[in-house]
Amino acid sequence: MSEERFGEFVLVRRHGDGRHVAELALDRPKAMNAVSTEMARSVAAACTALGDDKDVRVVVVTSTHERAFCVGADLKERNSFSDADLVRQRPVARGAYTGVLELPVPTIAAVHGFALGGGFELALACDLIVADGTAVVGLPEVSVGVIPGGGGTQLLPRRVGAARAAELIFTARRVEAPEARELGLVDLLVAEGRDREEALTLAGRIAANSPVGLRAAKRALRLGHGLDLRAGLEVEDAAWRSVAFSGDRAEGVAAFNEKRKPEWPGE
Numbered sequence: 001m002s003e004e005r006f007g008e009f010v011l012v013r014r015h016g017d018g019r020h021v022a023e024l025a026l027d028r029p030k031a032m033n034a035v036s037t038e039m040a041r042s043v044a045a046a047c048t049a050l051g052d053d054k055d056v057r058v059v060v061v062t063s064t065h066e067r068a069f070c071v072g073a074d075l076k077e078r079n080s081f082s083d084a085d086l087v088r089q090r091p092v093a094r095g096a097y098t099g100v101l102e103l104p105v106p107t108i109a110a111v112h113g114f115a116l117g118g119g120f121e122l123a124l125a126c127d128l129i130v131a132d133g134t135a136v137v138g139l140p141e142v143s144v145g146v147i148p149g150g151g152g153t154q155l156l157p158r159r160v161g162a163a164r165a166a167e168l169i170f171t172a173r174r175v176e177a178p179e180a181r182e183l184g185l186v187d188l189l190v191a192e193g194r195d196r197e198e199a200l201t202l203a204g205r206i207a208a209n210s211p212v213g214l215r216a217a218k219r220a221l222r223l224g225h226g227l228d229l230r231a232g233l234e235v236e237d238a239a240w241r242s243v244a245f246s247g248d249r250a251e252g253v254a255a256f257n258e259k260r261k262p263e264w265p266g267e
Contacts, residue, residue: 007042009033011064012050015200020057020207022050023200024100026122029065034074035118037089040096043122047099054266057211058203059103061126062110062196069109069135072117075144090149093118097150101125104215106206110199111135111186116174121150123186124159127218130202131186132195133177140172158225160184211266212248216240 002014009028015021024046026033035043050056063069073093081089100107100122109115109123111131120137123129131137139148139156147153148169157165160183168175168185181189190198206214220239224232243249247265255262 006046006049007038009036009039010042010046012046014056016204016207018207019055020211021060021200021203022053022056022058023060023062024050025062025064026070027064031071031074031076032068032114033063033065033070033119034072034076035070035093035096035122036074036077037092039074040093044092044095044099047096047103051103051105054211057105057207057209057214059105059107060110060196060199060203061100061107061122062199063112065113067134068113068119069111069115070119070122071114072119072121093150097121097125101151101155104218105211106203106214106218108199108203110195111137112193112195117141117148117152118150121148121152121155124155125151127221128188128202129186130188130190130195130199131177131180132190133192135177135180135186135195136174137180137185138172138174139169140174142170143172210243210248210252210262210264212243212246212264213252216243 004012006012011025011027013023013025015023028034028039050059107126109126109129111123111129112134113136115123115135115137117140120139139152141148153169156168164183175183175185177189180186188198216239220236224235227235247267251262251264
């Protein structure tokens with residue numbers, strides 16, 4: 001395993017011999033991973049680097065804090081802002097959330113403890129959310145006079161439907177792990193303290209597959225969502241054409257017929 005820091009508050013670990021699983025760890029424990037301007041810049045920078053790295057097949061977003069994934073925006077910092085400061089900071093904050101959302105490879109959030117506001121939005125920006133029994137999630141922004149601004153108003157209804165998302169956002173309520181799993185706010189509910197390990201294990205299973213196929217499948221899933229069926233199928237066809245004549249496709253078919261594990265060229 002190798003490690004690389006992006007600023008003071010983000011740690012990236014590469015797992016496995018091929019370094020195909022990357023772990024983006026939120027590492028601001030003294031503030032329960034509250035997203036400051038500096039931390040937002042670091043998340044965005046880490047996502048840019050990971051997205052450009054062709055060795056990376058899966059990214060897992062984790063937390064080094066024992067009791068929280070991320071409690072959202074740094075409201076202490078925000079309290080010191082003038083209106084002009086807040087306007088200037090907005091693109092920086094958005095860059096962190098869109099950085100995770102636009103990663104071209106499958107992404108998994110490993111959630112324990114509090115994942116609130118922007119913290120839950122970081123998780124929602126991932127393709128899958130693994131949570132342990134201590135997880136408490138929610139978008140409480142209207143209770144402090146704002147709205148979910150890291151993608152929550154758009155990503156939550158895509159997960160749970162418009163009416164359920166409206167109820168959760170309008171009431172600002174916190175949802176504990178069992179109900180979160182029942183409502184579809186998280187995808188896998190695991191034993192307490194096992195969210196990171198289970199997410200990394202899942203990432204390893206995903207990373208065993210074709211890197212070309214994984215990127216194309218994610219592109220088709222994301223671009224096709226919300227389109228009518230005919231338009232969605234055109235998106236799928238374009239993604240299929242991008243992989244149909246790839247080295248990975250040739251290797252995958254050969255390995256299947258030869259009853260061996262594929263050695264993906266990644267092109």
